[in-house]
Structures are given as C-alpha cells and as structure tokens.
Amino acid sequence: MQIHTGDGEAPWVILRNQDPFYLEEVCRFDKDNMLRMPKIIPLHAGYPSVGKAAWLSHLYPNCYFELSIMTPLVHQNLYERYLQVMEAVPLSKILFASDAFHVPELYWLSGRWGSDTWHRLLPTTWQVEV
Secondary structure: OOOEEOOOOOOOOOHHOOOOHHHHHHOOOOEEEEEEEOOOEEHHHHHHHHHHHHHHHHHOOOEEOOOOHHHHOOOOOOOHHHHHHHHHOOOEEEEOOOOOOOOOOHHHHHHHHHHHHHHHHHHHOOOOOO
C-alpha cells in the first residue's frame, strides 16, 4: 500500500496530518493476535520528516522507503539527505521515484540527480578493508 506522507500536495493537505509515525499501527496491523504485515510505502519520503519515515522503515520489515519529492524538488544537500536515509534503512528497502509531474524536464532532472547522488554515495559507504 502506498500512503501519502509528508509534503507534496500543498496547499491541499495539512502537514501535521502527514506525520510518518501515524503509519506505525498500519505497519503492525495486528488483528486477533496475528501479525498480518502488509507492505507499506510511505510516499514522498515523509518530507520534511525524513528521519521519521526512515526509522519506520528500519523498525518494520514490511515498511519501505520511497525517495520522491526529495530528489527533484528538495535537491539542496541531496547527498546528506540520502546518507541520512541510508543510516537507518537497508538498501534493499529504498525505492527511487521521481515525483515529477506535468513537466518532462523534472523526470530527467530527478533521474540525473538521483543517479549522480547514488554514484557518489555507494563507493564511500561500501568501502571494505582487505
């Protein structure tokens, strides 16, 4: 299930209602003492609460992390933001999305900036001493 968290639809959404931690009960979804664990994807990286969305993805094996809105629209310090996500979320649970809409150039920019940032990050985080 993809659930909207964070900014991305302003002014039509109320940001205080988009807190990623509101999804905790959905991630656990315990009914009749049986943990059902549906796959949950908080959309828009929970921005501006990126750390909360990342921590939720860290705690629950069925919760993933989706990077949209950060890459094309909040690209300042993108390297540090991706690094913050990688500190908590396993790489296998990080999903890339462009969040580009109606403007073809945003698709290209998002792909370019995302790819460039990953190529800068991965060699520095996967250094292995022999």
